[in-house]
Amino acid sequence: MAKNKNTEQKIFDAATELFVEKGVDRTSVRDIASKAGINLALMNYYFRSKENLFDAIFTNLVQKNTKDLIQILDSDLALPEKIRKYVSAYIDILIDNPLLVSFFMAILHRSREKITEMEVVSNLYGREIFTQQIIEEGKKGNIRKTDPSHFFVDMISMITFPFAIKPLIKHKNELSEEEFNAFIEERKTTIPEMLLKTLQPCE
Template identity: 50%
Template sequence: MDTKHGNATRLKLMETARELFIAKGVDRVGVREIASKAGVNLSLMNYYFQSKENLLEQIFEQSIKDNGQKIRQILNSDMPLAEKIKVYINTYIDILTEDPLLVPFVLSIIHRNAEQASRLKAVHTLYNTETFSNQLKHEAELGNIRKVDPEQFFVSMISLILFPFAIKWLIGYRMTLSNEQMAQFLEDRREHVYDLLMSALRP
């Protein structure tokens, strides 16, 4: 098979799958529907991905790879702590706004096979770094912030950022928000999350 043509077909299948996953949800889309919508023979779909699980993992790796490295670089940078937290929040919210599939994908991959999720290289870029933990400890030793458990603080930080995106349909329903209002609500999370986190660190 021509490599160039094969890569194009593979990418088309992945992009079609992403569109269907966004529209219907990961669990409501099968490989037959993906192949049909992409105009690709089902046997060819199976040739490239073998299973839906394998397809999910490859899309996940592609989605997370660049974005995960981007947010990890922020944690490992030499920015002052307050600036780092602000940049991290804003960058993460930018990523989640641009890629609505990211949160459900992470949850789907981890929930489907939690034991196997750790082998996915991209997963590790989403977690805390030693540099950030040490910075929190150092700032506490200097008396600039109160002493916090770095892992607890990090989990709180990503939870405040991610969770509203995971349940935005429920937020929109409960608050009767239009799409534009929902987008504004999530946009307002930037300052809200930053203020909460900095208040938690205040000595």
């Protein structure tokens, strides 16, 4: 467990990078070994199989990237502030890891059933406190009740999806990498504005 750490980690990191960049199916164990600077057999010594390695990487990626977000949703912040923080933090994560979204989408398509069984994925959805806050806030202003399920889906859709179609957005709007990020940066204010407006009494 002492010396292992280094090699095991090297394999893990190399595989993570390749999986996210090229996709799981298009990454061979030989690629991984080569990138990690070790031998093919080592890869099977530490992780019994490629699928095993993938499971470990996927779980780790989800955990690492959703921890802060869940904390925000579960905090006792007032709803407007909470939404602004959540959107901003979420977008920051995706700016730092632009391939993460399309990787997750590819995975979702690759193994539809498997993914819902993973507790770590399931956890980021439908947090109790946040759900309650939306219901409360909606009651105040609106005749029609606000459905928290739709609200949450709207929110994560508007945050996440643009990254999935990043190449299209860049191409059609003729944006550089920096300009795309600026476009996304704007959404940190437009998305919360839009969401909060739907909760307000109006017209």
